[in-house]
Every structure is written in structure tokens, then in C-alpha cells.
Amino acid sequence: MIALLLGLLITSQSNPGTPAPRGYNLSIAGYNGSRHKTSNFNTLCAGGPGPAHLFQLGANSIVGHALIDMYCGNGETKIAQLVFKQMRIKDVSSWTSLLNGFVMCNVLESARRVFDEMPLRNGVAWTAMITGYVRGGMPIRGLQMFKQMKAEGENQPTVITAVAVLPGCADLGAHDHGQAVHDYISKLNLLL
Secondary structure: OHHHHHHHHHHOOOEOOEOOHHHHHHHHHHHHOOOOHHHHHHHHHHOOOOHHHHHHHHOOHHHHHHHHHHHHHOOOHHHHHHHHHHOOOOOHHHHHHHHHHHHHOOOHHHHHHHHHHOOOOOHHHHHHHHHHHHHOOOHHHHHHHHHHHHHHOOOOOOHHHHHHHHHHHHHHOOHHHHHHHHHHHHHOOOOO
């Protein structure tokens, strides 16, 4: 499999010495199907010009997002952070990828730190943080974030955000909060 992936990388180069992102995306997708994703990918990168080669991959935002997702999916949040730090272009999607990775790994303190440091937040980031708190056993914080999201007004909750916060209301036995979320959805005609 490594020979096949190396062949993809070599034949997909757009400039000599500069691998094309599509080749890396195919390689990452191939390794995502493996049981040993992280170690196999590190082995692949070790065949290149060393660890710096990996971080050059992370400089491409699309490939960087894929790497962050792959490493977080394997619980390797420290490596995902390294990829993020090496990315030259960090847009809201980059920040949200790292935030969501920490949420997936239930590393909520780090997720909140990323959320607080984000230069620009979108509804996806808010929803990821709310979901993390509710699923991570901190429904009160999830409800507080939902209220904060509504109060700030820049990114209004969507149906998906409401669906994320409702289990928190149920966990707390907070029928009145659940009813308020339902009323909010009805008031804004957010039902699909």
C-alpha cells in the first residue's frame, strides 16, 4: 500500500519537488481507511524530506484540514495542533477543524481555548462547542453558550444548534429551558 501511495504522490506532482495537494488528499484518504493511520502516515512522511515535509503539507489549508481531522480522529491532538500552527493560512474553517477535533476527543478545555482565540467565529464553531459541552457531561455550560450565542447576535442559533442543546436541557431536567429553545425555533420559523 505504501508503494501505491508513494506512486500517487510522485505521479501527481504539479511542480518538480512540490507534491500536488490532490496526491496528498488521496494518500490521506487511503490512510484514513487503515487501522494504523497515524503511524502509517508518519512512515510515509518519513520517506520524504523529514518531519518538515509533513508541516509543509499543513501549510495548504485543505490538506491541513484533512490532517487535523485525521490526527484528531486518532486521538493525536498534539500533532493536530502542530499541523495547525504550521499552516500559513488559517481561516475560520481551519480554526473550526481544530476546535471540532478537540471536541471529538473530549478535550474541552483545549476546545474552549481555541474557541476563545478564534479571530472570527461562525455558527459551526458555536454549535461544535455547545455540542462538546452537552456530550461531555457539562450541559449547563452548553446552555450558557447557547444563551451567549443568542445574546451576541452575530451568529444566531440554527436548528442544528437547537438540536445540540436540547439533550442538555433533558439531562438537567430543565423542561422550561427546553420549552424556551422550542419556542425560539418556532418564533424564527427554523423548523425544516
